[in-house]
Amino acid sequence: MLDAIFPAFLVAAALVLASVMSSALAYRFGAPLLLVFLGVGLLAGEDGFGISYDDAESAYLIGSLALAIILFDSGFDTKLKSFRQAAAPAITLATLGVALTAGLVGVAAHYVLGLPWLEAFLLGAIVASTDAAAVFFLLRVGGITIRDHVRSTLEVESGSNDPMAIFLTLILLELILAGGNQKDLWQEIATGFAMQMGMGAITGIIGGYAIVAAANRIKLEGALYPIGVISSAICLFGLVGVMGGSGFLAVYVAGLVAGNSQITGHAGLRRFMEGLTWIAQIAMFLTLGLLATPSEFLDVAIPAIAIALGLTFICRPMAIWLCLLPFRYQRNETAFISWVGLRGAVSILLGIIPLAGGLENGQLLFNIAYIIVLTSLLLQGWTIRPMARWLGLIVPARIGPVERVGLDLPGRSHHELIVYRVVNESPVLQGERLPRWARPSLVVRDGRSMRYQYAGHLQKNDLVYMFVAPQYIRLLDRLFASPKRLSQDDAEFFGRFTLDPKKPLSLLVDAYDLQSVPERHLNNSIADFMVQRLGGTAEVGDRVACGEVDLVVRDVRADGEIAEVGLAVDQAQGQAQIPLFLSGEEIWRWVKEKTKRKLSPDR
Incomplete structure (x- = not known):
């Protein structure tokens, strides 16, 4: 037994080192880095170099611990301003959106794979949530600068939708294993959901403030503060889970509270969390890569890829569109949010639950979920930046590099x-x-x-x-900053004409004969009109439709006030025009126009 320690350390460290070194190639060729980590694990596994690892329970343990660290870091790095701006749509996506996606994928799985309805919906729940590690990496580390409220929506959604997917997976597995006692269990779903989510949110807030208070009052060596904070977060994760709540939601909320508070050693904690999160991601993806047996994928590859394509092009877009209808999102923004629905380690982790729970088709569901994740990372992970550029959502830099x-x-x-x-x-x-x-x-x-x-x-x-x-x-x-001159493409994005945001909106309406602007806004300034339409906050690059033109935020002062506005007369210029994803405002205008025509005496 003792002789096996050194080879084990050698292999484990070599796999981590291989993942780290391969990241250089991933950056160079634009590959999703998390796919590289997963690929290293698959290559080293049973069908590759022959490392045999089939302990589903230990893999779930490692994955859960890594995911708790990643979610705490995700919350810690999310600004409260961004959370407030995107809270309503993002939480809607994280709850109702996950349930809708799971239901639509379940219908597809039932007819494509011939699975019983409950097992089909179980597969839908397993792959319904987006992966926080993948989304945060691509949006932050990947250097994609998109409109602030779109990025905030994606980050908050990916950080908060795992608890819903976990709850659906566990309750559906319980229903399947219960057999004939399903009636009583269905009555417990509502209370179970309220308890898990409610307890997770409340204990997360309390735990976050407790972590901040302890860090600020207890004097420790500087290097011990980050260790104490992350240990406290993991304790919270375990405690809430034992109490029957959602530990994943609790650590995300606690991270959100701690990251937006005056906590001792904030900068050092941020650096420590960044390195620890990388270790957690590498460990999780390597473990899940080793657990899989790619030779078993061949039997279900075609139907699994078909479901993955249906999830990417039909199920998630439909769920996202329905959830965002009440909110002011443009077509291209809805399209991008639906596209950035990367599946990752969370779906593979949830795929382990039926396997460890002894479900007869557990291995089948795990293999299908694995293929769906690989398809998602290959298809979506490589195309996030081109898609954002094609949809006109990348915000050009207004200043040059800063040291x-x-x-x-x-x-x-x-x-x-x-x-x-x-x-x-x-x-x-x-x-x-x-x-x-x-x-x-x-x-x-x-x-x-x-x-x-x-x-x-x-x-x-x-x-x-x-x-x-x-x-x-x-x-x-x-x-x-070094000088940054506005290029031709940047001018098209920000608008070729500059407006004074303090001027009344009525002057703009009269100058361009904008017939569709409601009269109640005419007495407002251009800045007030834009802030109101943007939900209370404005960031550089935000666009507001004003009749037949677009108003673009060119600059924002430190207090959040709009300092400069651009006018884009040709709204379609430089952007792909998506024929789908009509916004709620567009649908309402269409209904009003149709109603007006029917009521017109000339008709």
């Missing part, structure tokens, strides 16, 4: 220590003054440090140290 480093301050300071490197042709190098609230304290030039007051004019490659409130960092980035 900035943030340093953590002890205690609960409301300021951060920021270090900028002065780059060539940046505004500060051209004589632009720093705001008085920036509080520059030190300049390092050619290895020599000096007070800012005695440094004179800033020079190229100077390092400027200053204390800044976090909400103002975006403004300083503009001063220290």
Whole structure:
């Protein structure tokens, strides 16, 4: 037994190292990195290099622990402003959207595979949720800059939809195994759902504030704070699960609370969580890769791929469209949200549950779920950026690269220590003054440090140290950024004409004869009209339809007020026109027009 320790360490470390090194190729060729991790596990498995691993229970244990860490990090990295902006549509997608997707996939599985109805719906529940690890990686690490409310919707949905899929999977498996006692179980579904989700949300909020309070009051060595925080999150995950609630929802909510609070060592905790999350993702995907036997996939490959294509092109788009109808999403935004429905480790993890639970068709469901995940990562993971560009959702950068480093301050300071490197042709190098609230304290030039007051004019490659409130960092980035000129494509995105956001909307309506703008908005300013239509917040790149033209947010001040608005006369220019996904507003206009024509005395 002792002799096997060293080979085990060697193999495990080699697999992790192979995954890390292969990430360089993934970046170069644009491959989904999580697919690479999964591929390394498959290659090392029974049908590859011959590593035999068939312990479903330990795989589920490893996957659950990794998923809890990933969800806590997802919540920790989600800004409260983004959550508030996208909470209603995202939570609708995470609950009703998952249930609708599971039902539609279940219908397809029943007719394609010939499965009994309950087992077909069980398969639908297994693959109904999007994978937080895959979505967060592609949207954040992958460097895809899309409209803020679309990105927020996807991030909140992917971070919060796992509990619903887990609940549906467990309750459907229980129904199948119960056999003739299904009637009583159906009556318990509603109370079980309320208990799991309600307890998960409430304990997540309480646990998040408890983690922050403990971190701020207990004095520890600096390196121990991140370990204490993540250990507390995992304790919360286990405690809520023992109590009968959703531990996955609890750790996500706790991360959301902790990440948006003044917690000691926030910057250090963020760096620690980033590395730990990578380890969790690699461990989870490698384990799930080793667990699979690809040679068993051949028997069900064709019907499984057919279901995967149906999920991608029919089931999820239909569920997303129905859920987003009450909200103000444009056609292309709905289309993109429906496309970014990547299946990943969560679906494979849920596929283990029927296998470990002794279901007769458990291996079949696991294999089908695995193929669906592989198809999703291959098809959608490679096309996220091209799809966003084709739909006109990528927001062009308004400033060039910035060389900035943030340093953590002890205690609960409301300021951060920021270090900028002065780059060539940046505004500060051209004589632009720093705001008085920036509080520059030190300049390092050619290895020599000096007070800012005695440094004179800033020079190229100077390092400027200053204390800044976090909400103002975006403004300083503009001063220290390299120049970025608006290209032809960028001008098309932001609109070729510039408007004063403080002007009344009525002036724009009269100038362009916009007949379809409601009269109640005419007395509002252009900025107020846009903020109202955007749900209370505006970000650079947001677009608002105003009759036959589009209003585009070109710039936003630090307090969230719209500073500059672009006018796009040709709404279709530069964007694909999706014939489907009519928005609720478009449907309502169509109904009003039809009704008006019928009631017209000339008809």
